Amino acid sequence: MTLDARAFDPSGEAARATDGILADTLHGDARGVVVDSPPGAGKSTLVVRAALELAAVGRPLMVVAQTNAQVDDLVQRLADKEPELPVGRLHSNDSDPYDKALDDLDNVRTSSKAADLTGLDIVISTAAKWAHVQGVEPWRHAIVDEAYQMRSDALLAVAGLFERALFVGDPGQLDPFSIVGSEQWAGLSYDPSASAVSTLLAHNPELPQHRLPVSWRLPASAAPLVSDAFYPYTPFRSGTGPGERRLGFGVASDGSAPDRVIDEAAQSGWGLLELPARHTPRTDPEAVGAVAQVVRRLLDRGGVASSGDGDPAPLTADRIAVGTAHRDQASAVRAALAGLGISEVTVDTANRLQGREYDFTVILHPLSGRPDATAFHLETGRLCVLASRHRHACIVVCRAGVSDLLDEHPSTEPVQLGVTVKFPDGWEANHAVLSHLSEHRVVWRP
Helix, strand or coil, X not given: CCHHHHHCCHHHHHXXXXXXXXXXXXXXXXXXXXXXXXXXXXXXXXHHHHHHHHHHCCCCEEEEECCHHHHHHHHHHHHHHCCCCCEEEEXXXXXXXXXXXXXXXXXXXEECCHHHHCCCCEEEEEHHHHCCCCCCCCEEEEXXXXXXXXXXXXXXXXXXXXEEEEEXXXXXXXXXXXXXXXXXXXXXXXXCCCEHHHHHHHHCXXXXXEECCEECCCCCCCHHHHHHHHCCCCCXXXXXXXXXXXXXXXXXXXXXXXXXXXXXXXXXXXXXXXXXXXXXXXXXXXXXXXXXXXXXXXXXXXXXXXXXXXXXXXXXXXXXXXXXXCHHHHHHHHHHHHHCCCCCCEEEEHHHHCCCCEEEEEEXXXXXXXXXXXXHHHCHHHHHHHCCCEEEXXXXXXXXXXXXXXXXXXXXCCCCCCCCXXXXXXXXXXXXXXXXXXXXXXXXXX
């Protein structure tokens, strides 16, 4: 262990960062405070703590999240921390607008009308719902959760509802989703498809900016790669040291490639199961089958995950996730798993896996088997999300030849004047990840 590793105190560093954020939020005079957070750094914990401290000093606030699931999770977290604190859950008029478990919380009031919730300490809803709120007195404070997932036009739609705001999000995640093209706005300071944070800082560069320096999710084997590849200007460390998290198996390896890559990942935190180079359909049957076989063997071998902060726990199906780039790939993997008698493993795209956490992940590389490298498959945030969901280990299934593809396939995307170049770009991030994975490669010829 190096002197630098011995000197690093993750809890202390995280506490100092949080104290600075809360000081600017509660006592500063800036209209906005921006917090960058790496994967698993405790964004929700920070949001809950800031909300509680603002409420405790008599400052009612609104909280803006991006999805109903995020809103319901925050309401539940607040109720767990302060069961007596009045919290409003503002919802839509849909038939099933929120998690009905919230009805069992005595301190939570639900309504589709903001006027019914005025006077409560905290009111929480999605950005889409807040955009339709009118005729209420502005809140003195707001907290915007997952702010990098929020488009700037969505922020503009709610900006009149509050005077000051704390923006918390992960800059390495996927860019905000838009169903229409945004080329006509590229390079303009008011690009509505840009993230709320990037537009906010472009117009207000003087706003206080903080970052959370520790990932409590990613193990010591993963944090250096994810930090270097995706967060070169906002580096972070793992909250755990080498060897503090361990994976063991009750059933020995049978010598097959899936078992060998599982053992490699259990030992080093990473595994690359490499199939022969070939251009394939997007739902590559061999790659999909390889993913399913790895998951089947993970379950058959009776894995046990050990962490320094708790008792060993079995590696059950609900603690394993499979990540893909496309929905049809996820559907193909689900079908392959069902054919092997597996139904409880989470299988989804990177977009839907954002913010979620598992003990073990298996991902199908976005560029596996492709003849080209499009902007979609090269988007840095997509690979970042897929490579940062795990607490213990990650296995990447990929066809050989991706490094050559990256070198031989130059960008065909038009250059937009005035657009800030995102760094690192997809080529650099992919090369960094593949270079590291090459040290943990298991070749398979199905």
